[in-house]
Amino acid sequence: MIDEGRFLSLFLKHERELASIARAFLPDWNAVDDVLQEASLVMWRKIHQLESDDEFLPWSKVILRFEILKARRLHARQKWVLNEELISKLMDESAEDDAEMRHAQQSAIQHCLQSFSEDHQKLLLAPHTSRGGVLALAETGSHSANSLYKRIGRLRVKLHDCVVQRLSSAELDLPI
Structure with missing residues (x-):
């Protein structure tokens, strides 16, 4: 909540x-x-x-x-x-567009995540897990938490670039 x-x-x-x-x-x-x-x-x-x-x-x-x-x-x-019916229709279309965009973003993220190695995927998702995240990885591995956070930053940039590129190419493929 x-x-x-x-x-x-x-x-x-x-x-x-x-x-x-x-x-x-x-x-x-x-x-x-x-x-x-x-x-x-x-x-x-x-x-x-x-x-x-x-x-x-x-x-x-x-x-x-x-x-x-x-x-x-x-x-x-x-x-x-504008009349009420038109307002409702436009708001519904806006909601549909938002849902389509969220779906496209989630799809692009999933696709781009799959292009990373399993270790990199685990590292990217570590801050979002409830099992100790990056600190737990640092304790079990040979890298400090600080170095892992720096690596996560670089991986996030690559993930972001991949998602942006994927969404941009998806826009070009949409029928007009």
Whole structure:
């Protein structure tokens, strides 16, 4: 479960993205501010629903969508450019795009990880394991923890470059 401090950090990290989504559907920045404030209050009350950091952005977009629709109903007498059905459709497409991107990223990471030796894979994943991670590897091996962290840094750069290259080539293969 995510605590209040982590929630605040995640909200601040994604606030601009949420504001830009809201701005696409609202008439001005004042309306965006109002909707973001209401959405953040709802998120704060429902923080117990979150299990991990990865869930935050999709979860917050759902709450934001409902707050946008609520704001539109409250201001129904003003002229809005987009109707509720179109907003829902666009938000659904955005969620699908996010899911496709996450899937593509996960696929690229898996593919690139497989190009590393088993020892390098183990080393790359060591900081994320709950069994002592890098320190446990240092104790059982002939390298210090510091040298292992430096090696992990170099391996992460190679992994990053591989993932970026794979995602770039995947974009070129997509039908237009």
